[in-house]
Amino acid sequence: xxxxxxxxxxxxxxxxxxxxxxxxxxxxxxxxxxxxxxxxxxxxxxxxxxxxxxxxxxxxxxxxxxxxxxxxxxxxxxxxxxxxxxxxxxxxxxxxxxxxxxxxxxxxxxxxxxxxxxxxxxxxxxxxxxxxxxxxxxxxxxxxxxxxxxxxxxxxxxxxxxxxxxxxxxxxxxxxxxxxxxxxxxxxxxxxxxxxxxxxxxxxxxxxxxxxxxxxxxxxxxxxxxxxxxxxxxxxxxxxxxxxxxxxxxxxxxxxxxxxxxxxxxxxxxxxxxxxxxxxxxxxxxxxxxxxxxxxxxxxxxxxxxxxxxxxxxxxxxxxxxxxxxxxxxxxxxxxxxxxxxxxxxxxxxxxxxxxxxxxxxxxxxxxxxxxxxxxxxxxxxxxxxxxxxxxxxxxxxxxxxxxxxxxxxxxxxxxxxxxxxxxxxxxxxxxxxxxxxxxxxxxxxxxxxxxxxxxxxxxxxxxxx
Ligand code: AMP
Ligand code: ZN
Numbered sequence: 001x002x003x004x005x006x007x008x009x010x011x012x013x014x015x016x017x018x019x020x021x022x023x024x025x026x027x028x029x030x031x032x033x034x035x036x037x038x039x040x041x042x043x044x045x046x047x048x049x050x051x052x053x054x055x056x057x058x059x060x061x062x063x064x065x066x067x068x069x070x071x072x073x074x075x076x077x078x079x080x081x082x083x084x085x086x087x088x089x090x091x092x093x094x095x096x097x098x099x100x101x102x103x104x105x106x107x108x109x110x111x112x113x114x115x116x117x118x119x120x121x122x123x124x125x126x127x128x129x130x131x132x133x134x135x136x137x138x139x140x141x142x143x144x145x146x147x148x149x150x151x152x153x154x155x156x157x158x159x160x161x162x163x164x165x166x167x168x169x170x171x172x173x174x175x176x177x178x179x180x181x182x183x184x185x186x187x188x189x190x191x192x193x194x195x196x197x198x199x200x201x202x203x204x205x206x207x208x209x210x211x212x213x214x215x216x217x218x219x220x221x222x223x224x225x226x227x228x229x230x231x232x233x234x235x236x237x238x239x240x241x242x243x244x245x246x247x248x249x250x251x252x253x254x255x256x257x258x259x260x261x262x263x264x265x266x267x268x269x270x271x272x273x274x275x276x277x278x279x280x281x282x283x284x285x286x287x288x289x290x291x292x293x294x295x296x297x298x299x300x301x302x303x304x305x306x307x308x309x310x311x312x313x314x315x316x317x318x319x320x321x322x323x324x325x326x327x328x329x330x331x332x333x334x335x336x337x338x339x340x341x342x343x344x345x346x347x348x349x350x351x352x353x354x355x356x357x358x359x360x361x362x363x364x365x366x367x368x369x370x371x372x373x374x375x376x377x378x379x380x381x382x383x384x385x386x387x388x389x390x391x392x393x394x395x396x397x398x399x400x401x402x403x404x405x406x407x408x409x410x411x412x413x414x415x416x417x418x419x420x421x422x423x424x425x426x427x428x429x430x431x432x433x434x435x436x437x438x439x440x441x442x443x444x445x446x447x448x449x450x451x452x453x454x455x456x457x458x459x460x461x462x463x464x465x466x
Contacts, residue, residue, distance in 0.1 A: 002057055004361045005303060007234060007257040008154055012361060017225050018255060023059045025050070026216040026254070028229035028237070029111070031068040032092040033077060037277035038293065038308070039263035039270035041103060043230040045294060046260050046302040046362075048105040050228065052405045053358050063108035064219045067093060069115050070195065071208060085115070085195050099280040102290045102451070102466055103297075104407040112215045114206070115195075120214035121206045122199045124248045125185050129201060133247035137176055139188035139202055145181045148243045154257060155235035183240055185210050209240035216254075217245060227254035234259050260302045267307060283313070287455070290466045291324075291410045292317040298364050298406060323409055326375050330395050333382055339390035343381055347394045350374035354402055364406070371402050410465065421452055425463055428454075 002015040017023050027047040030036045036044075044065075051063045069089045078088035093113075101107075125141055128134035133147045145151045152159060159181060184207040189196030196203045216224065222245070229238065238257065245253040262269045270277045283293055296316040300306040350370050357366035378395055381387055387395070403409045428443040444454060451466040 002053075002359045004256070004258065007259050008254075010156075013256070015256070017059065018223065021058070021060060022062070023054050023226065024062045024064075024220040024224035025054075025226035025228065026064045026066075026212070026220060026224065027108075027227075028212055028233055029066045029068065030096055031071055031073070032089045032096055033071065033073045034092060034272060035279040035281065036096055036099060037270055037272065037279050038283065038297065039277060040230075041099070041280060041293075042263040042297045042302075042306060043260045044100065044105060045103060045297045047108075047228060048407070049298055049302075049362065049364065049405060050226070050258070051106060051108070052407070053362065056358075056401070056405050062110070062220065064110040064112065064216060065108040066212060066215045067096070067111065067113045068208070068211065069093070069113045070205065070211075075195065095281075102284070103280060103294050104290060104410070110219045112219065114211040114215070117211065117214050117218060118197045118206065120218045121186075121210045122197075124210060124214055124217075124244060126200060127248040128185065128244065131247070133243075134185055135178065136201060137178075140176075140184055140204065141186035141201055142177050142182045143185055143240065143243060143247070145179055145183075145243065148247050150246070151181075151243050152239065154242055155239050157235055157239075183207060183209065183236065185244070209237055210244055212237070213241050213244040213248075213253075216241075217249075222249040222251050222253075224254055226256045226258060228258040228260070231259040231261055258302070261305045263297070263306050263308055265308045270308065278308070284453075284466065287453075288313055288317060289320065289464070290451075291320040291408060295320050295408045298408075299368060301361065301363050301365055303361065320408055320410070323371070323375065326379070327396070327399055327409055327412070329382060330378065330387070330392055330399075333387050333392060335387050335389040335392050338388045339394075340381075340385075340388050343378070343388065343391040344394060346374060346377045347391065347398050351398050351401060358405065367402075367406070374398065421447065421450070421463060425454070425461060429461060 003012050004015060005011070006013045027044070027050075029044070030040055047063075047065065051061055054061050070085060074085050074089060078085045081088065125134060128143065129136070129141065132144065134141050134143055136142075186199065186201065186204045186206060188202060189204045191203065196205055216227070227238065227241075234257075242253050264270060265276050265278075268274065268276055280290070280293060284290065292313060293316070296308070296313050297306070299316065350373060353370035353373070354367045357363045357370060360366070374395070378387070381391075399409060424443050424447055428440045428447075431437075431439040431443065447454065447463070452463050453466055455462045455464065
């Protein structure tokens with residue numbers, strides 16, 4: 001029975017989907033104004049684990065993961081380079097998906113972009129204007145928090161004393177907003193100014209929060225199961241999403257909310273603005289594998305803080321290496337027929353422990369411990385009496401199950417694939433000897449596409465998988 005902490009109720013709740021056998025979930029994605037850092041990816045890897053675990057439990061999952069491709073930073077940077085916002089974001093969108101894929105994440109079913117959903121945002125704002133949840137001021141449209149008494153139910157932030165109140169509003173010219181908490185749904189943009197979109201209530205561009213209300217409800221309906229994101233999004237972003245969506249529909253927006261804790265570095269939150277961040281590429285260029293980075297990011301349960309250290313990353317590197325070697329060893333082991341009751345029981349226990357750990361608020365640390373316990377026990381069997389054929393199948397099957405959720409064992413080595421790679425590496429060496437650098441670079445790129453990294457060592461060129 002899957003249970004997890006719902007931010008909305010501040011309690012562990014048993015998961016009950018709205019529709020039997022199906023889960024509809026939305027996760028706030030990146031703002032594509034720069035490279036995503038591994039802090040962002042901690043949140044996104046958790047989203048992937050959540051998705052995969054729900055599938056493991058037998059649900060049919062519809063996972064929507066948006067890209068924020070318009071915001072003040074994007075507009076500013078594009079203007080500084082004298083290019084459109086689309087031209088500015090295109091390479092960052094590409095880099096994002098490259099990193100996302102390299103880290104072993106499954107692509108969500110729907111990956112909408114904010115700028116492709118302006119009509120949906122306009123429709124919600126129109127509803128809010130009609131039913132008194134929004135108002136116009138100086139050409140912009142604001143959400144009227146006083147009209148939504150439940151405001152604050154997610155973040156539980158108390159706002160007493162903060163309300164200016166409609167009647168105290170003396171002069172609309174001086175007071176842009178009725179209430180300091182009110183937030184922009186639509187920002188006035190002058191004629192000829194870009195980016196801007198025409199709307200019945202005037203030319204403008206959307207506020208940040210409205211995009212997630214629009215994209216989630218567009219693909220998941222007015223009420224859906226799970227909404228997740230980093231803990232900084234709880235307030236104001238998610239609080240405002242609830243106000244907008246429930247203000248417009250009068251229905252519950254998301255049943256469950258999950259917030260991931262931050263990745264820290266030297267005990268300080270990793271962030272662009274603090275400058276203390278690493279991108280996936282930074283680490284990969286230093287020779288760390290995508291599997292190790294993924295392992296590190298998921299090794300601590302999502303609601304606990306994770307402190308990034310190179311020590312930890314090196315540890316993760318040797319752990320994934322050990323796991324991969326273990327799988328290989330099991331595959332190649334000489335086996336005798338039959339099964340051993342103790343070994344079979346160890347495998348069943350590991351599977352049961354894995355599932356009960358994940359059922360317990362996605363406790364990935366305990367789930368990993370179950371895997372490591374099994375590895376230790378089977379290694380003892382391999383070194384001693386040897387493995388029986390049925391048990392070998394059971395162990396490999398269990399690894400497949402663990403990995404359908406965690407994705408830390410990586411693709412299986414295939415001998416034919418290896419031979420093809422060896423041949424390309426050889427050919428590249430020959431091209432280099434002939435000083436045909438164009439060809440050698442071409443081969444390096446080809447290998448990179450296959451996820452192969454080359455390393456020059458004193459013993460010649462070595463290759464490994466990302
Ligand atoms: P952004 O691209 O800034 O919109 O952020 C994308 C996602 O990354 C959001 O869900 C943030 O909450 C999350 N995030 C930002 N910094 C961190 C961090 N240091 N650790 C974990 N998640 C983060
Ligand atoms: Zn969002």
